[in-house]
Amino acid sequence: MPESLVDLEHQRNAILQQMLRMPDFRSGSITATRGTCGKANCRCHQPNQPGHGPNYRLTRKVNGKTVTETFATSAELHKAQREVETYHRFRQLAQELLEINEKICRVRPVEQELTPSKKKRRKSSSRKWLAK
Numbered sequence: 001m002p003e004s005l006v007d008l009e010h011q012r013n014a015i016l017q018q019m020l021r022m023p024d025f026r027s028g029s030i031t032a033t034r035g036t037c038g039k040a041n042c043r044c045h046q047p048n049q050p051g052h053g054p055n056y057r058l059t060r061k062v063n064g065k066t067v068t069e070t071f072a073t074s075a076e077l078h079k080a081q082r083e084v085e086t087y088h089r090f091r092q093l094a095q096e097l098l099e100i101n102e103k104i105c106r107v108r109p110v111e112q113e114l115t116p117s118k119k120k121r122r123k124s125s126s127r128k129w130l131a132k
């Protein structure tokens with residue numbers, strides 16, 4: 001049995017409510033790198049020694065170019081990790097929102113598009129349109 005319009009609209013509202021409660025988010029991905037430093041006598045240049053790090057950096061695309069950000073403190077890193085995770089959650093919710101909307105579009109009958117909305121301005125204009 002297909003889902004009713006009311007159910008679908010409730011699901012859509014639930015997603016929108018979750019979006020309203022979302023904290024800050026940003027795109028990008030955080031990766032850890034290890035490497036050697038510039039000091040030739042440092043232990044990191046010895047065989048079988050781990051390099052320095054891990055160093056975390058965030059990369060993201062801006063106008064097609066990859067932009068890299070580094071973090072001065074672990075607090076900055078953790079903040080960015082939360083923001084990036086929230087963005088993934090946002091993307092998931094946006095996909096769900098699109099799917100629900102597509103279902104609503106399929107279920108909603110044509111004549112309901114002219115149902116007066118809660119806005120007074122549209123109410124009067126759609127009434128006029130119907131009376132034509």
Ligand SMILES: [Zn+2]
Nearest residue numbers: 036037042044
């Ligand atoms: Zn070193």
